[in-house]
Amino acid sequence: MRPEGEGEFATYFTARRDAVRRSAYLLCGDWHRADDVAQTAFIKLHRHWDSVRDKGALDAWMRRTVVRAVVDESRRPWRRERASAVLPETVATGSDPGDAMGQREQVIVALAAVPPRQRAVLVLRFLEDADVTATAAALGCSEGTVKSQTARGLVALRAALAGGR
């Protein structure tokens, strides 16, 4: 990498690390996995920094990398997510579902029950405020697919939230 590229990357990393971690966490519901995904994405970005021509599109590049990493990894045999009545350990034992933390955790659990691609669409469109075009680019699918996945994802999320009450 060019010397000035190292400084540019460092600036971008400092500015965006936590945002990327947060996105990864919303996509996978697990801080350990989120850090793995985020770190891998930054390593890839560092390796390809000089070949990324449009530095203004770095956020989109990172978004695409993180989303695809989470969705691709969810397909591995031992990673296949199964619906479970047991709450994951990220939910504090005895947390009051009435308090803000408890409600937030319930939503994360419900989001984890949504199929990976639908979950990715919901996170990108409603939490990252990505439009349909940007979401389609991140997922590598058509805009029509994004719209249908959005509708299905919302149905799945509503069902998961209603079931968790």
Add this chain to the structure above:
Amino acid sequence: MDEREALDRLRAAVPDEMPPASFDHGSVVRASRAAQRRRRQVVTGALTAVLVVGGLGGAVAALRALPGGSSDSSSGSGAVAASGRANAMTDSAPTGAAPFGQGPDNGIPGCGTATEALVSAVVQVLPAVSGRGPYRLTRPCPPGTTGAAFRVGDGPTSARLEVLLGPAVVASAEPSGSARTTDGRVVTVIDTPAPDGSRGPYAARVDELAAKVAAALR
């Protein structure tokens, strides 16, 4: 619950507090540079193999073409011998492991992604880690090593147990144990502390776990 309420709850779920990151700028840059070095080594190795094979094939063909030597399908048998040798150089790994000297280009230096056989062996030996991994490794590894990490503590950031399989013991400053499989590979188990320094529950059992995982791998 209507759609609007679901979306409101979704937007309210964005965490405003986060646990400390397990990586920083320095670790990212180090991992990136190590990956680039490995890539150059793989490319250099592949080019060397091509040159050697080409040279051997040409040499054998030339020798057989000398007066008094067998000339029937000489270049063919030379090419077969050379290609067999090439296959031996690049396809020496036991079933279920990544080829020696290679690893998936996932940006992680050294350590290849754990095979399903290794993950199954770990879960068989330690059922408590089921569903708590596997996570990618970011430590440097000898070429041909695969592995994964598993969460073993409580809370959003916890200690990890790293299990690696490869041609040699993976050195570590952390508590670690190793054992050989029946086909000569080495299982290394490393207890990696949580960011706050707290140890996992298996730090004193890493030797035992390595032996059990090695025995579970057939």
